Every structure is written in structure tokens, then in C-alpha cells.
Amino acid sequence: MQGQNLFHAEPGSTGQTDNQRPLTVTELNSQTRRMLETRFGNVRVEGELSGLARPGSGHWYFTLKDAGAQIRCAMFKNRNRSIRFTPAEGMQLIMRGRVSLYEGRGDYQLIVDHMEEGGTGALQRAFEELKQKLATEGLFNAERKRPLPALPSHIGVVTSPTGAAIRDILAVLERRFPSIPVTIIPSAVQGKEAADELVKGIKSANKSGLFDVLIVGRGGGSLEDLWPFNEERVARAIAASDIPVVSAVGHEIDFTIADFVADYRAPTPSAAAEVLSPDQQEILNKLNLLNRKLNTLMKHRLQTLSQKLDHSSLRLRHPGERLREHNQRLNDLDIRLQQSMKIALQANTANYQRLSDRLTQSSPFRRIERLQGQLNLIKNQLNSSVQTLVNQKESRLKQLTGMLDAVSPLATLSRGYSIVARGDEFIRDADQLTEGEQVTARFSQGSADCQVIQIHKE
Numbered sequence: 001m002q003g004q005n006l007f008h009a010e011p012g013s014t015g016q017t018d019n020q021r022p023l024t025v026t027e028l029n030s031q032t033r034r035m036l037e038t039r040f041g042n043v044r045v046e047g048e049l050s051g052l053a054r055p056g057s058g059h060w061y062f063t064l065k066d067a068g069a070q071i072r073c074a075m076f077k078n079r080n081r082s083i084r085f086t087p088a089e090g091m092q093l094i095m096r097g098r099v100s101l102y103e104g105r106g107d108y109q110l111i112v113d114h115m116e117e118g119g120t121g122a123l124q125r126a127f128e129e130l131k132q133k134l135a136t137e138g139l140f141n142a143e144r145k146r147p148l149p150a151l152p153s154h155i156g157v158v159t160s161p162t163g164a165a166i167r168d169i170l171a172v173l174e175r176r177f178p179s180i181p182v183t184i185i186p187s188a189v190q191g192k193e194a195a196d197e198l199v200k201g202i203k204s205a206n207k208s209g210l211f212d213v214l215i216v217g218r219g220g221g222s223l224e225d226l227w228p229f230n231e232e233r234v235a236r237a238i239a240a241s242d243i244p245v246v247s248a249v250g251h252e253i254d255f256t257i258a259d260f261v262a263d264y265r266a267p268t269p270s271a272a273a274e275v276l277s278p279d280q281q282e283i284l285n286k287l288n289l290l291n292r293k294l295n296t297l298m299k300h301r302l303q304t305l306s307q308k309l310d311h312s313s314l315r316l317r318h319p320g321e322r323l324r325e326h327n328q329r330l331n332d333l334d335i336r337l338q339q340s341m342k343i344a345l346q347a348n349t350a351n352y353q354r355l356s357d358r359l360t361q362s363s364p365f366r367r368i369e370r371l372q373g374q375l376n377l378i379k380n381q382l383n384s385s386v387q388t389l390v391n392q393k394e395s396r397l398k399q400l401t402g403m404l405d406a407v408s409p410l411a412t413l414s415r416g417y418s419i420v421a422r423g424d425e426f427i428r429d430a431d432q433l434t435e436g437e438q439v440t441a442r443f444s445q446g447s448a449d450c451q452v453i454q455i456h457k458e
Helices: 025-040 122-137 164-176 194-208 232-240 257-261 269-276 280-314 321-361 365-407 409-413
Strands: 042-053 060-065 070-075 092-102 107-117 155-159 182-186 213-218 245-249 419-422 438-442 447-451
Touching: 025 092, 042 070, 042 107, 070 092, 122 232, 122 257, 155 164, 155 194, 164 182, 164 213, 164 269, 182 194, 194 213, 194 232, 213 269, 232 257, 245 257, 245 269, 280 321, 280 365, 321 365, 365 409
Parallel strands: 070 107, 155 182, 155 213, 213 245
Antiparallel strands: 042 060, 042 092, 060 070, 092 107, 419 438, 438 447
């Protein structure tokens, strides 16, 4: 700039004679400030922080220096409120701002609009500070964590619809339990807009009322790539969610603020899908086990009732009224047996139907239909077995009744025999009689009074 006038003279002056009016200090500083601000615009400067002052106004004043020079800096309140870390003496910082001049003192200075830590530790320091802040507020406490649903009715996934994470999640769900509905809530997962979109996606999922669990995450990357999941607004959106949230960010070794706030931290997106989806084959195995238990219980019940029926049959001792009483009790047991079996079959059929309907919604229709057919076959076999057993017991009852009739005294009389009695005493031996004695002969039909005329002892 040699040979050029750096400052304006009074209007109308040529600027080339000693008669030019001298500038006031105020004018000189004002023109210098405008020149600096026009010439440099916004700059980025790195240096060491020194002499930080924080007056009651909320503005920050400090010096930025390196090994060979220093510059005074000012950062006003409306700018320093967005800083995520606490600047301290000796920190290596990167400033973004505009070069200016404080006219009152003629001091050359940098008006700072943004400040960040220099070197690789800036993001890690911000991470630790936010982690400590939220932990102090209790956002990481175990009592805040809500249980995940055993079988989700609808899963929402807040992530990029084109990333590897959503492909891994969908592949695992398709393999383990394909009938669970999944809805993708699209969101950027990297860059400046990602944090706001993640917050918007979480809030939108809560307003919809569709989901009973959310997965929030992305695939692996550097600390800078994963940074949206370390933003405070994202952490607070997860904490405020009415829906349980599973954080699935990066690889197993990656940890973000979202992991600490979420109700469950999955080491990878695939692991998140694993923990939320039950094993379909395991459910089928449980259903088969229930079916076997049902068959065992029904057989045991049938054996118990059969033993009771046999015991009741053995207690038949007298004909007539006793036989009718036991016959009625046998009929009652038969009715109760059939009703009990019917009720048990209805209850187990209903239970089986509920499990069948639930499994039908989960897609293995053919397996359920086959099991339903097996259950119907078992039910028919059981009804047939019960009817056969009842018929056998009725036949046995008739046989016992015939045996009782065969040994009955009345049956003997009907074959032509008679009974001789003296009053209530039955005559079994001729020695019990005397000639001329009056006795009674009882026949199958009627009786006769007789006199003993002669006794033959043979």
C-alpha cells in the first residue's frame, strides 16, 4: 500500500498540500475501524487464551496470544451463551470473528462470534461436561429407565432411511419375528441439521400414538459423525419421551449421551432389533409343549375318573333299591365326566384358539392349522375313548346284575324248589320236624300251610 493515502481528508481537499486539515483522533480511529472491518471481514484465528475477564454485563474480554504476538478480544453476551465448554486460562482456542478497533482507546481488537477448543480434545471435553451436567440432574438414574415390551405391537425407528443401520434392523426383525410392524421416521444422523431432525422425529413419534417402543440410532463413525447424538436437545427429547427408547448408535465401543439417557442402550442397531424381537421358533416350541401337557393332563383326568367309576362299581352289594341307587350315581358320574371333559375341552380349545390367533397374526399359519387339526383329532379320540369306557362299564353293570340275580333265592324258587318254614325259621333238616307239626311251604308263586304226616330220615 506504499504511495497511497490510507485515510480520507476533509471533503474537497486534494490531500496533497500542507494546508489539508488534520484529522481528529476520533476521526482517525473511526476511519481505521472501518478500514479494518472492510478489509478483513470474518477471520479464524487460533491462539492461547489469557487474561479472561467476565464483568457483570455478561460480556467476555480476554487476550489471544501465540509465541510472537497477541491481540485483545471481546465476546459479547449474546454470543458467549452458546459456548458448550468453560474457557480457562492457557487453553488453546480457535476464534471466529471480525477485526475491529475500539475507538475510545485506539486498541486494535477481535470481536469474537464463535469460540471452539483447538486440537482433538474439544469435542471430548464438551461430551464430558454435558455428561456431568445431565448426570447431576438425574437423567441417567436407573429408576427412570422403563421396561421394554416383551412383544412390541409397533416399532418406530428414528434414523436415516438410506443408512446401513436401518437395513441391519429390518434384516434382524425379518429373521426373528417378521410380523412386527416397523415404521421409519426419517432423520439426518450426521451434520448440522441432524440434532434438530432427531428431536423432531422423537416428538413426532410420541404424538402419533402408534408405537410402544422407539429405536434411535445410526451406524458407526467418528466422534464428529456421532456428535448429533451428544447434543443436549437430543438427550432431553429422549428423556421426555413417553415411549421407551432404545439407543443404538455406532459400534459396541461407541458411547454417546443418548446411550446414557435412553431406557436401554444397544451396542449396535442389530442388537437393538434382537432385544426387541422374540424368537418365533421359541414360541412354536412353547406351543408344542403346551399341547403335550394338555394331552397328559387329559389322560390323567380320564384315568382318575375311570378309577372312581371302578370303585363305585365294587361297592354294589344288594339288588333292588341299592342297584338303582348305584345306577343313578353311575349316570351322574357319566354326565359329570362328559360335562367336565366338555368344559375342559372348551377351555383348552379357547386357550389354544387364542394362542393360534396370536400366532396367526405372526404368520406361521400352516403350522397352526396342522396343530389345530391334531387337537381336533385328539378331541375326537378322547370323546370316542370316553364313550367306549362308559359302554364297557354299563356292560359290566349288567353282568354283575345278572350274577346277583343268579344267586338270589327268588331265582331258585322259580326253578321249582320251595322253602319250608316254621314261622320265621327256615327248615333245613328233617330232624327239625316232628310228626303232626304245622309248617308253611313257600313257592315261587304263593305258599301253603302243611301238616307233617311222616318223617323220612335218609
